Amino acid sequence: MLPLIPFNKPYFSGNETRYIEQAVRSGKISGDGLFTQRVHQFFEEQLGFHKVLLTTSCTDALEMAALLLNIGPGDEVIMPSFTFVSTANAFVLRGATVVFADSTALNPNLDAAALESLVTPRTRVIVPVHYAGIACDMGAIQAVATRHELAVVEDAAHAIDSYYRGQTLGTLGTLGAFSFHETKNIISGEGGMLAINDERLAARAEVIREKGTTRTAFYRGEVDKYGWVDLGSSFLPSDIIAAYLWAQLENLADIQQQRRAIWQRYYAALAPLQQQGIGLPVLPDFATNNGHLFYLICRSLPERTALLAHLKQRGIWAVFHYLPLHQSPYYAARHDGRALPWAELYADQLVRLPLFHELSEADQRRITDEVLGFYQTY
Numbered sequence: 001m002l003p004l005i006p007f008n009k010p011y012f013s014g015n016e017t018r019y020i021e022q023a024v025r026s027g028k029i030s031g032d033g034l035f036t037q038r039v040h041q042f043f044e045e046q047l048g049f050h051k052v053l054l055t056t057s058c059t060d061a062l063e064m065a066a067l068l069l070n071i072g073p074g075d076e077v078i079m080p081s082f083t084f085v086s087t088a089n090a091f092v093l094r095g096a097t098v099v100f101a102d103s104t105a106l107n108p109n110l111d112a113a114a115l116e117s118l119v120t121p122r123t124r125v126i127v128p129v130h131y132a133g134i135a136c137d138m139g140a141i142q143a144v145a146t147r148h149e150l151a152v153v154e155d156a157a158h159a160i161d162s163y164y165r166g167q168t169l170g171t172l173g174t175l176g177a178f179s180f181h182e183t184k185n186i187i188s189g190e191g192g193m194l195a196i197n198d199e200r201l202a203a204r205a206e207v208i209r210e211k212g213t214t215r216t217a218f219y220r221g222e223v224d225k226y227g228w229v230d231l232g233s234s235f236l237p238s239d240i241i242a243a244y245l246w247a248q249l250e251n252l253a254d255i256q257q258q259r260r261a262i263w264q265r266y267y268a269a270l271a272p273l274q275q276q277g278i279g280l281p282v283l284p285d286f287a288t289n290n291g292h293l294f295y296l297i298c299r300s301l302p303e304r305t306a307l308l309a310h311l312k313q314r315g316i317w318a319v320f321h322y323l324p325l326h327q328s329p330y331y332a333a334r335h336d337g338r339a340l341p342w343a344e345l346y347a348d349q350l351v352r353l354p355l356f357h358e359l360s361e362a363d364q365r366r367i368t369d370e371v372l373g374f375y376q377t378y
Contacts, residue, residue, distance in 0.1 A: 005367060007317040010182040010189075011357040013251045019243035026239075032216065033239030035246045042249050043193070049171055051196040053209050053235075054242055058157045058179035058192035060235045062090035065153045065175045065194065067208050067231055068201050069125060071096045078118050079127035079155075080110040081326040081343040087127055087155050088325055099123070100326040100335060103342040106282050107131065108350070111342070112140035119148050128173070129155040133185075133292035134283055135164035138172045153177065156195075160185050161256050162290035170195045180245055185259060185292055186252060188245035191237055208232040258357050259291030262364060266294045266353060269368040273375060279349075294353050295321070296371070301348040303378065308351065310374045316367055319352050 023029055036054055043052040055061045071077065073095035079087055081100040088098045099118050104111045108131040115126065126145055128136035145152045152173035156162075159169040160178060170176030175198070180191035194209075196202050206216040212232030217223050248255070267280060274280060279297025283289055298304040304320065311318045324343040326335040353367060 002315045002366070004315045005317060005354050005359075005363050006356075007319050007352070007354050008183050009356040009358055010187055011248070011255060013247050015247035015250065016244045019247050020240050023239045023243040029239050031236030031238060032219070033242065035239050035242035036237075038246050039242050039249060042246075043195075048168055049195050049197075050199060051202045051205070053194050053196070053205055054237050054245075055192040055194055055209070055235045056237045056241075057086075057190055058155075058177050058181070059086040059090065060233075061177035061192045061194040062086055062153070062155065063093065063233075064205065064208055064235055065177060066090045066094045066096070068175065068196075068205055069151050069153070071124060074122060075124040076120060076122040077125045077127060078115065078123060080108070080129050080131075081324040081340050082108045082131070082322050082346050083129045083155065083325065084157070084322060085325065085328075087129060088331070091125070091127075092331075096124070097122075097334070098325075098331065100324075100338075100340060100343075102340040103346055105342060106284065107134060108342075108346045109134065109136045110141070112137040112144070115141065115144045119144065119150070123148065123150060125151045125153055127153045127155055129157075130159040130162065130169050132281060132295065133158045133160070133162040133169075133290035134281070135159070135162065135169055135287040137284070137286065138164045138167075139286070142172065151175070154195075157181075157192075158184070158290075158292045160290065160292075161252065162292075163288045165286045171197055174198050175201070180248075185255060185290065186245070186248045188237075188241045188248070191241050191245060204230065209235040255357055256291060259355065260289060261291075262355055262359055263289060263291040263294050265361070265364055266355075266368065269365075270296065270371060273372070276375060278375065291355070294355050296351045296353070297346070298349045298351060304349050304351055306378060307371070307374055311367075311370055314370050316370060317354060318367075321346070321350050321352055323347050 043049045071094040075096040077091040078099045154173040154176040156170040157179035176195035178193040180188040212230040214226040218226035324347045
């Protein structure tokens with residue numbers, strides 16, 4: 001029997017445990033230690049972010065964004081239905097009403113052309129989600145946001161090292177949220193980051209991240225004592241997590257080169273399926289490919305179910321992705337009843353294939369051969 005090919009395998013560069021030991025020996029393993037500072041500096045000085053703050057997850061980064069923007073009952077937030085529940089939860093927790101947008105026919109990203117029709121006097125925020133690390137149409141989204149004086153929070157969980165017309169994703173909106181979960185390109189097990197692109201929000205972001213206190217400013221010697229001055233929570237991660245992340249960032253170029261090569265091999269091998277009506281990822285001319293994930297769009301739900309079963313029987317672990325949030329048990333009754341056909345299609349027909357740094361060319365050929373073989377007989 002052939003060995004199992006997992007859907008994901010966390011990447012280990014070799015320096016992670018060494019840096020974790022350094023953090024432990026430093027005597028400072030709570031938040032904002034040496035490795036946290038290195039990571040912040042990397043994003044701000046080498047990748048061009050105005051200000052970043054590590055968080056314990058992308059979920060926490062999104063929840064910080066909702067707090068920073070003073071979202072509350074009566075406010076509306078527009079986001080795609082085809083996304084992870086954290087995108088919505090961050091704002092629902094503040095009492096906001098989520099207005100779900102459909103995806104595009106091109107890819108699962110938010111349909112920017114439909115945004116204007118969803119804006120009301122209660123709208124406060126637009127949350128584009130850069131699915132698979134492929135940029136949403138940020139020009140169109142920002143134009144709507146500017147006309148209606150709305151904030152934009154980029155859910156860039158998939159989008160490390162990806163760009164919109166040469167600009168780093170996560171730096172275009174008011175705020176940007178990233179994930180370093182073990183399924184992402186750059187990982188720390190669990191972990192995230194908030195990018196603060198509006199400098200007026202920077203000082204308050206530090207307060208919210210430190211339980212609503214001026215503790216960060218106190219440690220910098222900017223105040224003689226710290227106290228409770230705002231809403232907040234404990235959003236900052238241990239420096240042990242930052243130490244693992246730093247080892248990953250040192251290898252960012254190599255990790256990205258490998259992931260993009262795997263992605264390109266998938267595309268080249270499976271491109272003939274498009275003649276049978278099977279969808280492959282589409283990159284608009286304004287977007288780049290960061291090799292985060294590779295997907296197929298099957299022609300029906302039964303076909304997808306059969307493909308996943310076929311691959312599983314042959315020791316290949318492929319998966320589907322999000323269920324549309326507008327149809328979820330929690331939010332269906334709160335949705336305004338609009339049909340979102342593209343979100344529903346991607347929920348029923350999208351398949352994610354294994355993609356991780358150590359996926360060998362031989363195993364990848366095994367995957368593509370099995371996919372092609374399935375479609376020869378289905």
